[in-house]
Amino acid sequence: MNDYIKKTDKYGKIWIWTAAIVIVMVPVAICIAYNAWPPIIPLLKGLFGVAPMFWTVGVIEVITYTPMLGVGGTYLGFVTGNITSIKAPAALNAMQNLGVDADSEEGEVVSTIAIATSSIVTTIIIATGVALLTLIAPILDSPTLQPAFENILPALFGGLGVVYISKNWKLALAPLVFMVALFLIAPGLADAVGVLVPVGIIIALAAGRIMYKKGWI
Secondary structure, eight states: OOHHHHHHHHHHHHHHHHHHHHHHHHHHHHHHHHTOOOOHHHHHHHHHHHHHHHHHHHHHHHHHHHHHHHHHHHHHHHHHOOIIIIIHHHHHHHHHHHTOOTTSHHHHHHHHHHHHHHHHHHHHHHHHHHHTHHHHHHHHTOTTTHHHHHTHHHHHHHHHHHHHHHHOHHHHHHHHHHHHHHHHHOGGGGGOHHHHHHHHHHHHHHHHHHHHHTTOO
16 A cells, blocks of 8 residues: 555545534534434434444445546545545546556546546535525426436446447346336436445456356457
């Protein structure tokens, strides 16, 4: 592990734990300020009802995104959020345009810069939107624009998918067919992206191994 990765790992742990503490302290601060505390038993019931799912997805996403985004990109992506919809497409597109891999030093730097830039741009857009909320609210709530907002994620990954699928369509065929069939059978699973991404990776790896042994790729 080179010096850059060591420092990135060190500061990444500091910032991600700092962010976790800040997030937890927000509701605690509100409870202290208003002297309003939720009953502990209902709180624990609600927590244990949803926490295992988030723990599972959290572990899966770390395993999935780290090889894709690099160490620095992963830490920064998880601290700033919106990895699937914004940070991963930004980093992957930047590395693709520059012809670098996430496991290289160049890829680490490019991924981190891309995610940092997307975070800054997102913050500026959100701040502008909040400041102009009363003016743009009628536009955003327009029925004409609703289909566009509902298809932002498919549009992002559709554009990236064309690039990566075209590189080796045989390798992409198995997970693509599986996911299309799965969503046609159970459309409600579209909300389980965090779990289904690694499932697609496993299918691609298994199919790739089989095709490689048969000499198809």
